[in-house]
Amino acid sequence: MHTNQQWDLIIIGAGPVGLSTAWNYAKNNPDNKVLVLDKYTLLTQLAGTSGEERHWRLQYSELDIFRLTLEADKLWQDLEKQADRKLIHRTGSLWFGDADVWTNEGQITQTMKSMDEMSLPYERLNMATIEQRYGFTHFDPNYEGFLQKDGGVIDVKGTLSTLYSLANDLNVTFQFGENVTAIEPDSEGVSVFSAEQRYRARKVLIASGPGSKALVAQLDIDLALSTYEMACISMLRSQRTGANDPFWFAFQQPIETDSNLFYGFPPNPWSVNGFDRLGTDFEVDPITDTHKPDFRANPQHVDRAIEFARRHMPFLNPDRECFSSSCLAVLPDNPERLFYLDTAKGRCHGGENVVISAGGWAFKFTPLLGQVCADLLNDKTPRWDISALRF
Ligand SMILES: Cc1cc2nc3c(=O)[nH]c(=O)nc-3n(C[C@H](O)[C@H](O)[C@H](O)COP(=O)(O)OP(=O)(O)OC[C@H]3O[C@@H](n4cnc5c(N)ncnc54)[C@H](O)[C@@H]3O)c2cc1C
Structure with a gap:
């Protein structure tokens, strides 16, 4: 050798x-x-x-991690100066849904408490306002959420x-x-x-x-740690320009087959094609020695995303061009880590x-x-x- x-x-x-x-x-x-x-x-x-983008957010339920994002924020700004280009587009971070459900992203109620404690400003929103402002439909009217304006999307x-x-x-x-x-x-x-x-x-x-x-x-x-092949589905808009709509994450109770969590990137500010991207945050079917990744989105997860878009996002057109991809998410088994x-x-x-x-x-x-x-x-x-x- x-x-x-x-x-x-x-x-x-x-x-x-x-x-x-x-x-x-x-x-x-x-x-x-x-x-x-x-x-x-x-x-x-x-x-x-x-893929193209990742969610940028300052808020975390956990205060120790929250403090680290504030430090990371300064370093991103230094990196942007050094590179003389924008890497984070601060279009906002919108979280809504069942405020008490815990997910691998945290919990809405606890995160609002943490933002209060860290004096990070945010706008608390009820579901009617969210639907009216961002064009969503048919969510549980008891859902609630917030917009944190310093969040947004990172150019991968x-x-x-x-x-x-x-x-x-x-x-x-x-x-x-x-x-x-x-x-x-x-x-x-x-x-x-x-x-x-x-x-x-x-x-x-x-x-x-x-x-x-x-x-x-x-x-x-x-x-x-477990590794999951997570789906991302790109769909074109039929209405709304959405040039600067925020990244959003919908917190929902799990269902029998999956964790029922969806997130979305509106057309990102640097994109030329104007696709929305819808992600399924489903921690199911971990990759094992026998179950290898095939680098294609799970068709059932694609169907779930299309069904979600049809019901809740009338400004999308999932029946026109719509394509999917997958990415390997590596997540600690202990939800507290x-x-x-x-x-x-x-x-x-x-x-x-x-x-x-x-x-x-x-x-x-x-x-x-x-x-x-x-x-x-x-x-x-x-x-x-x-x-x-x-x-
Ligand atoms: C669908 C999805 C959505 C996500 N959304 C967000 C988000 O919104 N916000 C956020 O902050 N994070 C998000 N993440 C997580 C984030 O993308 C990852 O944590 C991060 O990109 C991982 O970076 P890394 O450098 O640790 O690993 P990777 O990007 O996986 O890089 C590891 C590298 O190691 C190489 N490699 C592996 N094995 C070997 C080997 N044996 N020999 C040589 N090379 C090897 C690989 O080829 C690869 O290039 C998301 C992840 C997924 C999958």
């Missing part, structure tokens, strides 16, 4: 977390040699970051290409099409193996999205040389997670309290 030269840092995964770490680490350690390995290509649609490809360019400018090396099959840490560093190569580094970051759990399992660390990010120190031989990031609705934390990983890889205490992320 061919052995490549020694690196200071190897990052496994060129998703948002890997790219953000590459840039942050290279900025702080200009003399270090950094290598990013990815089994696919930049902007791959086959891992945990596909803009963010990834920005981080890639910034890291590339700092001489980070990228190797695409390289599937890491094994890692072996020891007290001096870490060996990283693919089918053809053996790499060696002082430190390694595992930021492999749906691939993290299997790599981490080799270190005898069992991350309680939102992410996992920590070093493997004390958990395996050489664990102090390995940092692991896995799981959660993490895109909105991209710049913050990159800085935290870079701190941990430099054996520094992260500059923010990340106890809620550690495992």
Whole structure:
């Protein structure tokens, strides 16, 4: 087996977390040699970051995570300045539905309490106002919600290409099409193996999205995460322009077959095609060794989204062009855990040389997670309290 030269840092995964770490680490350690390995290509649609957009929100039910989004917000603004382009479009974050139902996004009632406690302004809305203002129909009149105006939508490809360019400018090396099959840490560093190569580094970051759990399992660390193939359905509008309508999330009681949670992105401000995108947030049929992803949206979930659009979104035209895609969501099994990010120190031989990031609705934390990983890889205490992320 061919052995490549020694690196200071190897990052496994060129998703948002890997790219953000590459840039942050290279900025702080200009003399270090950094290598990013990815089994696919930049902007791959086959891992945990596909599509055009992600929801940006400041509000969280959990105060410790809420504080981190406020920090992430400052870092996004710095990144936008650095890149001289807009990455977050603050069109607002609209949550409505059964205010008492707990979901993997939190709960409306608790989140309003948290916004009060954090003095984050929001507009409380009843369902009649929401329907009248945004064109929805036939929701339970007892539903309620709020609009938080600083929320909105993150430009996924803009963010990834920005981080890639910034890291590339700092001489980070990228190797695409390289599937890491094994890692072996020891007290001096870490060996990283693919089918053809053996790499060696002082430190390694595992930021492999749906691939993290299997790599981490080799270190005898069992991350309680499950991966779901979630559907996203694009539909054209028949009425309403919706140029600056907010992102929305509908909180509903689960039904027998699924969690009954839907969210939607109105045509995003940078899109040329004007499609709305409707997502099904259904934690069903986790990917297992026998049940592999097929990277096509589950037809039953597509039908559920179309049925939802027909009933509640008369401004859409699901019978015209309508296409679907899927993406792998990696979520902690424990609903009280939102992410996992920590070093493997004390958990395996050489664990102090390995940092692991896995799981959660993490895109909105991209710049913050990159800085935290870079701190941990430099054996520094992260500059923010990340106890809620550690495992
Ligand atoms: C449908 C959907 C909607 C979402 N909505 C939101 C949202 O609105 N807001 C939000 O904040 N978050 C959201 N998320 C979550 C967010 O997209 C992810 O948390 C984030 O994009 C994951 O980034 P990552 O860098 O951790 O992993 P990924 O983007 O999955 O990147 C991991 C990389 O590692 C590579 N890789 C994997 N295994 C190996 C290996 N063995 N060897 C080499 N390379 C490997 C992959 O090819 C991939 O490029 C959503 C996720 C999904 C699926």
